[in-house]
Amino acid sequence: AQSVTQLDSQVPVFEEAPVELRCNYSSSVSVYLFWYVQYPNQGLQLLLKYLSGSTLVKGINGFEAEFNKSQTSFHLRKPSVHISDTAEYFCAGGETSGSRLTFGEGTQLTVNP
Amino acid sequence: KAGVTQTPRYLIKTRGQQVTLSCSPISGHRSVSWYQQTPGQGLQFLFEYFSETQRNKGNFPGRFSGRQFSNSRSEMNVSTLELGDSALYLCASGLGLYEQYFGPGTRLTVT
Numbered sequence: 001a002q003s004v005t006q007l008d009s010q011v012p013v014f015e016e017a018p019v020e021l022r023c024n025y026s027s028s029v030s031v032y033l034f035w036y037v038q039y040p041n042q043g044l045q046l047l048l049k050y051l052s053g054s055t056l057v058k059g060i061n062g063f064e065a066e067f068n069k070s071q072t073s074f075h076l077r078k079p080s081v082h083i084s085d086t087a088e089y090f091c092a093g094g095e096t097s098g099s100r101l102t103f104g105e106g107t108q109l110t111v112n113p
Numbered sequence: 114k115a116g117v118t119q120t121p122r123y124l125i126k127t128r129g130q131q132v133t134l135s136c137s138p139i140s141g142h143r144s145v146s147w148y149q150q151t152p153g154q155g156l157q158f159l160f161e162y163f164s165e166t167q168r169n170k171g172n173f174p175g176r177f178s179g180r181q182f183s184n185s186r187s188e189m190n191v192s193t194l195e196l197g198d199s200a201l202y203l204c205a206s207g208l209g210l211y212e213q214y215f216g217p218g219t220r221l222t223v224t
Contacts, residue, residue, distance in 0.1 A: 020196065029192040032211055043117075043203055051211050089157065094210045099169045100146065101205075103156035 002027045004093050006104035014112050015083055021076040021107045023091030031073040034092045034101070035065055044090065050074060061085070086111045115139065117206050117216035125222045131192040134219045138185050138206030144168075145187040146181060146213065150201040159202075162187055189222075199223045 025031060032051050036044040048059025055067040065076045074091060081102040090105040126132050138145050147159040158171040162181035175222045179189040185206075191198055199222050203220075208214035 036215075043217045044205075046214070049211065091158075095211070099144070099161045099163070099210055100158040100171070101148075101156075101210070103148075103160070105155050 002102065003099050004091050006089075006091050006107050007094065008107050010104065010108045010110070012064040012110045012112060013081055016017050016080050018079050019077065019081050019109065021091075021109065023074045023076065023104055025055075025072050025074060025091075025093045027072075027093065027095065031064075032094045032096055035063070035068050035074075036090045038088045038090065038106075040087075044091075044095075046087050047076070047089075055077060062099045071108060081109075081111045083107060083113060117204055118216055119202075119204050119216040119219050120149065121219060123220045123222075125139045125224060126194050127224055128194055128196060130194050131190060132221060133188050133190045134195060134202055134204075134205070134221070136189075136204030136216060138187070138204075138216055142206035142208060142214075144207050144209065145181055145185065146205045146207075147187070147189050148205065149173075149220070151197075151199070152202060156203070159189065175176055194223045196223050212215045 013019045034049045035047040038044050043078045047063050048057045050057050050067045058064045062079050088110040089107045092101040094101045120135045144163045146161040150156045161169040165181045176192045181187045201218045203218045204216045205213040
């Protein structure tokens with residue numbers, strides 16, 4: 001993707017509530033899209049990815065995302081969050097013919113008891 | 114399968130010095146990419162190596178360089194360190210862009 005925008009820098013939510021983290025991308029070519037999670041003092045862990053095919057993608061830890069080509073979006077959702085989901089989440093994209101990822105600015109998800 | 118390892122995990126250097134960071138990819142992975150993460154600029158692509166050749170390069174000054182060895186291990190070097198080079202440097206290995214695994218990073222502090 002040529003650019004990736006995460007629409008919320010911080011999302012506070014209560015435990016067991018649903019959450020949506022929003023991501024838009026901009027590209028004139030075919031892209032792969034990803035969501036990564038980063039816990040404090042750690043690297044990035046892949047949550048899920050869209051390569052092609054079904055627009056609803058399921059990932060680890062109960063997360064899922066929907067690829068919407070007409071709205072150029074790739075929002076991340078979870079129906080019920082836990083305290084342990086508190087972390088920073090990054091949306092990323094890359095051209096299918098390329099070899100680099102472009103990251104969004106990150107969304108800090110804070111789950112409160 | 115062992116994950117991506119990066120050494121050292123933490124590093125403190127003085128302005129003007131140079132530094133070398135190391136990344137060992139997952140066994141069998143021939144592609145290694147480097148990213149810089151800072152609070153102000155976020156995650157930015159530095160470069161990617163595949164089979165010892167630099168295949169892609171980000172928009173960083175020439176002070177940032179890298180290389181890859183025949184066993185796919187990679188090093189990145191930053192010369193003439195500046196305060197703004199303080200960052201978390203992340204390495205990722207993969208079979209392609211569609212499958213990338215990140216290491217824990219090296220935290221570089223320049224004083």
